[in-house]
Amino acid sequence: MRQKMRALMLVAPLLIFVVVTFIVPILSMLFRSVENDIVPNTIPGTVIALSQWDGSSGEPPHENVYRNLYIDLFKAEEAKQHTRLGSRLNYEQSGLSSLFRTTGRSLDDIGELWQDPLEDIDPNFEEGSFWFEMMSGTGGEDFLETRRELMALMSDEDMSGDVGFVPSEEIIQLLPWTARAYTDFALWAAIRDGDTVAEEDPWESVYGALGMDLTNPDTVSAINSYNGAGASALQTAAANIDQLPQFGFREAFTEEDKDWGSADIWATIKLYSPSMTPGYFLNSVDMTLTPDGIVMKPENQQIYTTLFMRTLIMALIITASCIVLGYPVAWLLANLPMRTASILMILVLLPFWTSLLVRTSAWKVLLQQQGVINEILVWLGFVNDADRLVLMNNATGTVIAMTHILLPFMILPLYSVMKTIPPSYQRAAKSLGATNWTAFWRVYFPQSVPGIGAGSILVFILAIGYYITPEIVGGTDGVFISNRIAYHISSSLNWGLAAALGSILLVVVLGLYWCYDKIVGIDNVKLGG
Amino acid sequence: MQLIKTLTASTALLVVAAGAAYADDHMASDMTLVSWGGAYQNSQIKAYAEPYMEMNPGVSITWDESSNEAVAKLRAMNEANNVTWDLVDVVAADAMRLCDEGLAMEIDPNEVLAEAPDGTSAEDDFGDLLVSDCFIPQIVYSTTFGYREDMVPAGTPAPTDICALFDTETYPGMRSLEKRPINNMEWALLCDGVAKDEVYSVLETPEGQQRALDKLATIKDSVIWWSAGADTPQLLADGEVFMGSTYNGRLFSAIEEQDQPIAMLWDAQVFDLDGWIIPSGLPEERLNRVLDFVKFATDTQRLADQAAYISYGPARFSSAPLVGKHAELGIDMAPHMPTDPANAKNTFLYNYEFWADYRDDIDAKFQAWLAQ
Numbered sequence: 001m002r003q004k005m006r007a008l009m010l011v012a013p014l015l016i017f018v019v020v021t022f023i024v025p026i027l028s029m030l031f032r033s034v035e036n037d038i039v040p041n042t043i044p045g046t047v048i049a050l051s052q053w054d055g056s057s058g059e060p061p062h063e064n065v066y067r068n069l070y071i072d073l074f075k076a077e078e079a080k081q082h083t084r085l086g087s088r089l090n091y092e093q094s095g096l097s098s099l100f101r102t103t104g105r106s107l108d109d110i111g112e113l114w115q116d117p118l119e120d121i122d123p124n125f126e127e128g129s130f131w132f133e134m135m136s137g138t139g140g141e142d143f144l145e146t147r148r149e150l151m152a153l154m155s156d157e158d159m160s161g162d163v164g165f166v167p168s169e170e171i172i173q174l175l176p177w178t179a180r181a182y183t184d185f186a187l188w189a190a191i192r193d194g195d196t197v198a199e200e201d202p203w204e205s206v207y208g209a210l211g212m213d214l215t216n217p218d219t220v221s222a223i224n225s226y227n228g229a230g231a232s233a234l235q236t237a238a239a240n241i242d243q244l245p246q247f248g249f250r251e252a253f254t255e256e257d258k259d260w261g262s263a264d265i266w267a268t269i270k271l272y273s274p275s276m277t278p279g280y281f282l283n284s285v286d287m288t289l290t291p292d293g294i295v296m297k298p299e300n301q302q303i304y305t306t307l308f309m310r311t312l313i314m315a316l317i318i319t320a321s322c323i324v325l326g327y328p329v330a331w332l333l334a335n336l337p338m339r340t341a342s343i344l345m346i347l348v349l350l351p352f353w354t355s356l357l358v359r360t361s362a363w364k365v366l367l368q369q370q371g372v373i374n375e376i377l378v379w380l381g382f383v384n385d386a387d388r389l390v391l392m393n394n395a396t397g398t399v400i401a402m403t404h405i406l407l408p409f410m411i412l413p414l415y416s417v418m419k420t421i422p423p424s425y426q427r428a429a430k431s432l433g434a435t436n437w438t439a440f441w442r443v444y445f446p447q448s449v450p451g452i453g454a455g456s457i458l459v460f461i462l463a464i465g466y467y468i469t470p471e472i473v474g475g476t477d478g479v480f481i482s483n484r485i486a487y488h489i490s491s492s493l494n495w496g497l498a499a500a501l502g503s504i505l506l507v508v509v510l511g512l513y514w515c516y517d518k519i520v521g522i523d524n525v526k527l528g529g
Numbered sequence: 530m531q532l533i534k535t536l537t538a539s540t541a542l543l544v545v546a547a548g549a550a551y552a553d554d555h556m557a558s559d560m561t562l563v564s565w566g567g568a569y570q571n572s573q574i575k576a577y578a579e580p581y582m583e584m585n586p587g588v589s590i591t592w593d594e595s596s597n598e599a600v601a602k603l604r605a606m607n608e609a610n611n612v613t614w615d616l617v618d619v620v621a622a623d624a625m626r627l628c629d630e631g632l633a634m635e636i637d638p639n640e641v642l643a644e645a646p647d648g649t650s651a652e653d654d655f656g657d658l659l660v661s662d663c664f665i666p667q668i669v670y671s672t673t674f675g676y677r678e679d680m681v682p683a684g685t686p687a688p689t690d691i692c693a694l695f696d697t698e699t700y701p702g703m704r705s706l707e708k709r710p711i712n713n714m715e716w717a718l719l720c721d722g723v724a725k726d727e728v729y730s731v732l733e734t735p736e737g738q739q740r741a742l743d744k745l746a747t748i749k750d751s752v753i754w755w756s757a758g759a760d761t762p763q764l765l766a767d768g769e770v771f772m773g774s775t776y777n778g779r780l781f782s783a784i785e786e787q788d789q790p791i792a793m794l795w796d797a798q799v800f801d802l803d804g805w806i807i808p809s810g811l812p813e814e815r816l817n818r819v820l821d822f823v824k825f826a827t828d829t830q831r832l833a834d835q836a837a838y839i840s841y842g843p844a845r846f847s848s849a850p851l852v853g854k855h856a857e858l859g860i861d862m863a864p865h866m867p868t869d870p871a872n873a874k875n876t877f878l879y880n881y882e883f884w885a886d887y888r889d890d891i892d893a894k895f896q897a898w899l900a901q
Contacts, residue, residue: 083629094890
């Protein structure tokens with residue numbers, strides 16, 4: 001026990017290093033493949049309200065959803081999160097990115113539709129201090145904390161600190177929409193901007209929210225019997241609701257962009273509102289989530305299954321050609337006199353000292369149609385000048401260049417295994433009457449299999465994750481799944497999809513490894529000695 | 530009246546001077562700038578960084594050649610709460626995405642950028658090129674075609690029309706196109722008879738997208754798809770392709786600096802913008818330094834100076850008349866600018882909004898089409 005502890009202590013630094021710098025980042029990256037927090041965090045009220053909506057009717061949702069959307073989007077716009085949500089949803093439906101971006105710009109205008117008449121009705125509504133006095137009170141601590149949590153989740157920032165404002169319980173009951181909008185504003189003003197809430201003019205959304213409250217007849221009658229702070233202004237407003245816009249937020253949103261009235265948009269938002277989604281995984285196997293369940297994507301958008309299959313097949317071809325080319329070289333290395341063998345060894349290792357990009361670019365010079373190989377073949381008369389061989393920008397190019405690049409990973413394990421095979425075995429076989437071939441095939445080869453196994457695993461796993469070489473010489477039919485992963489990581493920024501593709505690749509590799517263990521046995525793999 | 534004017538003027542001067550002194554004490558002394566490497570970054574070093582360091586001897590500038598992956602890297606840095614870049618050179622589409630993601634700082638052009646020498650405000654001087662709230666434009670470049678003069682069949686006039694791309698009978702040989710739908714889809718529709726101002730409304734529909742892919746399919750077998758800007762000049766120089774698309778500055782250097790038998794085909798060139806963004810959330814000292822640098826590096830003279838090293842058009846109206854000769858070759862740069870009237874007879878402006886919306890969708894179709 002103590003010895004074990006001591007051993008553990010000795011490996012602890014390395015273990016911690018590996019866990020912190022390798023395993024944790026990989027796991028967190030893989031977690032992205034199902035994570036979808038951004039939707040419920042950015043528009044929490046809308047997501048809840050939308051759960052009531054039945055998308056199959058083809059009708060856009062109820063006014064209540066649009067009201068929640070307005071309150072949610074307004075603060076998301078302040079925190080610059082609405083465009084991130086737009087980019088996220090745009091992966092699922094084209095057009096949502098600009099819908100959220102342009103709507104974000106017009107949220108102030110929507111609020112002003114209510115702000116301007118309210119301020120005309122009673123100039124008190126222009127004053128930040130008036131609003132503060134009307135909204136403040138006691139009893140709203142829990143309400144404040146709830147809004148604070150939602151705000152922290154939405155903006156991904158620490159929202160703790162003193163707000164200098166507590167909403168009054170009475171006003172929360174009386175004006176529920178206004179209380180939400182104003183509390184959001186107070187939190188943002190006090191904590192993010194460091195301002196004194198009472199001195200700041202409220203957001204336009206607060207006026208919009210008061211407009212929402214005033215459409216409720218119960219609220220209007222309650223206002224008339226209300227006698228707390230701001231009662232007279234509220235009563236004036238309630239008496240003059242005919243001066244406020246006579247339409248709801250659904251009209252206001254569809255006026256800004258008619259897409260908000262489309263049931264398709266809402267169906268997409270509803271589909272992707274849970275905080276976990278299988279959407280990325282479905283995408284990576286050419287399927288998609290629809291309100292009617294999981295379906296295959298249209299044929300002209302199916303690509304990933306093809307790429308996965310191609311990656312596996314080409315990695316196998318590359319591994320096979322590495323075995324064919326590497327085996328004789330390793331045999332020579334193991335059987336030549338020491339001096340010659342070490343020169344040969346240097347030649348094998350030489351490519352390692354050259355940058356990968358340089359080696360790949362050199363293949364370009366060799367393989368292209370006006371390149372060295374074609375020139376020589378034409379000069380020798382083997383190939384017509386008019387139909388030169390197409391050796392690159394296709395699968396052939398990838399196989400040639402990658403076989404060359406990965407060859408040392410095959411030769412080295414083979415060599416170290418062959419080195420341990422005593423030459424006397426083969427001599428014994430021959431002395432017992434075996435031909436050269438039988439002696440090799442029945443005696444020598446079986447002993448070198450562990451080297452082939454080790455080399456193949458190395459080459460295959462490296463090949464499956466390669467992307468620079470296929471990108472440069474692969475053209476269109478020589479690219480791998482890793483090229484799409486790289487594209488989604490660095491170009492389309494769809495990290496969720498990249499993570500899903502990466503997870504599938506990882507599972508496939510582990511699965512193949514398991515198969516290998518079952519068929520050949522992992523004990524049969526030797527890297528040396 | 531005069532007195533008041535003098536007073537206000539001198540107060541303003543005092544404020545500016547005080548501001549400068551204040552800024553000096555509160556500026557970081559090193560900056561990390563991110564750019565594209567190669568000739569382009571070199572032109573920035575020559576035109577912006579070296580003069581700036583001469584004026585501010587204490588400042589050191591580190592260059593990082595990561596613009597290609599700037600969006601992804603900046604996102605990762607931001608998630609790790611450790612943004613090490615101070616100023617990042619990106620194309621306008623990336624600037625929009627960075628702005629959308631809240632990774633780039635919004636700027637007020639009139640406050641952050643210098644006025645034109647005649648007093649025109651920065652906002653008017655850059656005009657429509659301020660395509661995003663975070664974007665500080667530097668250059669206008671274009672994606673356009675170059676072709677091998679010696680590979681034009683004898684007796685055939687040299688191509689002057691973009692649709693020569695699809696005319697493999699008159700102009701046999703391979704073509705090189707970028708391995709992405711952007712620009713290629715537009716050219717395909719244009720050559721399939723769609724009017725220029727209807728291209729995007731056609732491309733919005735699945736039928737229009739299929740139509741563009743079908744048009745591209747007519748030359749699919751003779752296309753080499755590139756992903757690095759240097760590919761087409763190399764393919765042209767080696768005679769691998771007859772014509773290919775790339776950035777006009779790359780073609781300029783192949784034609785004028787390396788003397789290759791290549792000619793420009795400016796028809797239907799697609800204008801795009803490149804410029805700076807400031808990462809959001811920089812500490813105050815670093816931000817002050819960057820703002821100071823940006824104001825200098827994007828003024829009228831500096832933008833015009835850059836054009837002496839590379840054939841990209843300056844993004845300010847007021848810089849255009851100041852564009853002179855190439856710093857080493859001594860040739861006039863104006864005729865090599867994509868914005869030169871002779872070159873800009875038929876142009877496209879990269880449609881940022883459209884591609885921000887449809888990029889994912891069309892790219893999926895395009896890649897699936899490529900893989901078929």
